[in-house]
Amino acid sequence: MKQRVFLIVFILYLSCSKSSENVDEVEQVNTEQTIQGNQTTSETTSTTVGTSTAPSPAPTFDRESMLIFWADSIIVPAYQNFNTDLLILSESVNAFASNPSEVNLDLVRSNWITSYKSWQHIEMFNIGMAEEIFYINRMNVYPLNVSRVENNISSSDFEIEHPNDYPAQGFPALDYLLFGIGSNDSEILEKFNSENSSYLMYLVIITNKMVELTNIVINDWPSYRDVFIASTENTATSSINKLTNDFIYYYEKGFRANKIGIPAGVFSADELPELVEAYYKKDISKTLALEAINAISAFFKGQAYNDENTTGNSFKTYLEFLQTTKDGNPLGQLIIDQFEIAKNSINELNDDFTIQIQNDNLQMLLTYDHIQVAVVLMKVDMLQALNINVDYIDADGD
Amino acid sequence: MFYRIKNYYSKSADPAPLVVFRIFFGIMMLISIIRFWNNGWIKSLYIDPGFHFTYYGFGWVKDFGEYTYLLFLICAISSLLVAIGYRYRISIIIFFLSFTYIELIDKTTYLNHYYSISVLSFLLCFLPLNAKFSLDNYIKNRSYKTVPKWTVDSIKLLLFIIYFYAGIAKINSDWLLNAMPLSIWLPSKYDLPVIGESFMQYEWVHFLMSWGGMFYDLLIPFLLLYKRTRVFGFILVVFFHSFTKILFPIGMFPYIMIICSLIFFDTKTHKKIISLFKIVTNYLNNKVLIKRKIHNTREFLRLRKYNALIIVLFFIFQIIFPFRYFVYPGELFWNEQGYRFSWRVMLIEKRGYSNFKIVDSVSKKFFYVQNEDFLTDYQNKQMSFQPDFILQYAHYLGDHFSKQGHKNIQVFVDSHVALNGRDSKRFIDPNTDLYNQTESFKHKNWILPLKDEIKGF
Known part of the structure; x- marks a missing residue:
């Protein structure tokens, strides 16, 4: 009895202490808040089965169609295009191997640039077989581990399966072999022209490995596609969530940090121009960064790889469906605008980022800041709206 | 009044509810720990991280590296001993201490339900849950027909507070x-x-x-x-x-x-539950153990005085502590000053992004930190929107880079947080050198205001 009396007194105390002011003040908050997922769109059709009070069907976002569009109109075409370019590169490498002439070298170099550009469209898709075989790590990890490359070459050790060999292969290794093993073209050609040139062999091996790995990933897609598009749930392993995380991770790391931030010294006491992408070729670092931001923007907007006028469901339409805004503006559009600002800022930079960093690093840092704005918009605002976790914590929620 | 309190205090009740509670609690804890272990969380949450976010005043609590498993083992064994009622008092104290120690290692994993376990097991240290149907009864050849009624009611009161406060929140x-x-x-x-x-x-x-x-x-x-x-x-x-x-x-x-x-149910229900347990124990009694009878059955009249006093103080604390946020200015859900340990369950969806800038105050040179170099994904996530985490991490970074030989270090943070569907906003004053701020129970004036009011509790 005593206990109950005590409880009642306690409850009375609580209800007097603050609840009265609640009631009249709370009203106004309601109008200020946008409630997410509150769909009052015209899509709702009346149900014929129910009574007059039957609720209209719940508004839904067709996630499967988004995955189908991603797979069929963006990812697979991008892979196919990359593969085509890579095969052309591979052919020219073979031609160069049988005849290491200057003409053939130039051909290899220009094909390398072409495929490096198309590579920028697939680096963000670290999913399926690509994830399984560490495809991205084996194709484009820079800075190149030069001593490892030189070691491999001088010891004729062409086994490049060990993880320590990942930074000794792929595009950065080709960059070095094609532009960095001599101070001018004749020196480079000389290395390739020596008797049983190990440099030449390494060039061929690296290229073949890139072709082989790309084939593994591409050949898996027809069977993986069905798994991919069916996985629409909101879990750590679902396609939507994984690709969303991949996309943002790529934007933050592969694009923002690797291409701009790290060389500009954002994460270190001093600038590190030697860490730019395509360091030995140098004057294409801007081209590659622009290609990457275009790919990022197109994926976000849901533009088909082969025709930017064909569009499908994407992060943009998903956010439109959720009516997510920031400061009253549609969030999706804000992010796209920010990509545009970042792109324009990159456009102002020198073709060769090493020169840009040495001459006027402030512009690099400014570009970084523009890129950074979208990180917050995506990682905080967008992920809150989609309710996708940035990382999957294998722990209980609260 | 005094008489009624005294009267209530001396009331007796059947120990059956306590017994059932002890057995179920012990078993649930054992399962929880096995599940935690099995999920690999001991390693990923307590051993792997190079750095732990500790509670203010508990910076001395550290993980034991690989020996952390031992801590969990102790916790698991003690929960089993609690269930069977073997040396109950010491077992529940060990359980409380080991469980609470684990929780204190890293506040990244703070959950209200872990806190509720700590709090509940603390209370159980003072209650005679082994009065009946426990191994202790056999060892001491003594069991109890009754226990003070308030010992049963105190568990009810704690559950009452947990639910009711969660409702108020x-x-x-x-x-x-x-x-x-x-x-x-x-x-x-x-x-x-x-x-x-x-x-x-x-x-x-x-x-x-x-x-x-x-x-x-x-x-x-x-x-x-x-x-x-x-x-x-x-x-x-x-x-x-x-x-x-x-x-x-x-x-x-x-x-x-x-x-x-289940504690709220009457003695009859609990006796039925015990009779289910008896099917197992009778079998053990007959087949495994030598048949033993407890001869000495008596009434458990009262706890030692100081135990009762501790329990009273404990409840006063439990009732007042969740309201400590009243003394802090600003929005509770945003500042999170007084948010934990208050039964605020699933009230906020918060996401943040916090990027730390290390500045040399003389040369003005600076660089940013990549959080994944120091924190696990989970820590990074939790850190990014909680001010006390941000401060502790800023100090950790400051110390780290000082040791590396950097001089005149200042630590700033570029932090953006979104709360409950609101737009993301700048969270921390970007011009405050956090390395120069110290943790305390005082209001952190470098948290930028939410500029929106959430009415109510």
């Missing part, structure tokens, strides 16, 4: 008037069979569940207290917790709460 404008954060969380459960694409998507469902959740928490302790509504209340408990189990990743908590609320 839901009386706020975000929860009730905007159905936040449920209107973010529920639609994202679109992958649930049957209800996912329909039910979970309706706005009215989010409101229904917000209001329902509040009334559930506020009323359930009363429904359980009164005999006439008890069965109905228990059905609600089972339904509610099963439902939350489906919706959210809350591990063992729903089961623990369901089991704990």
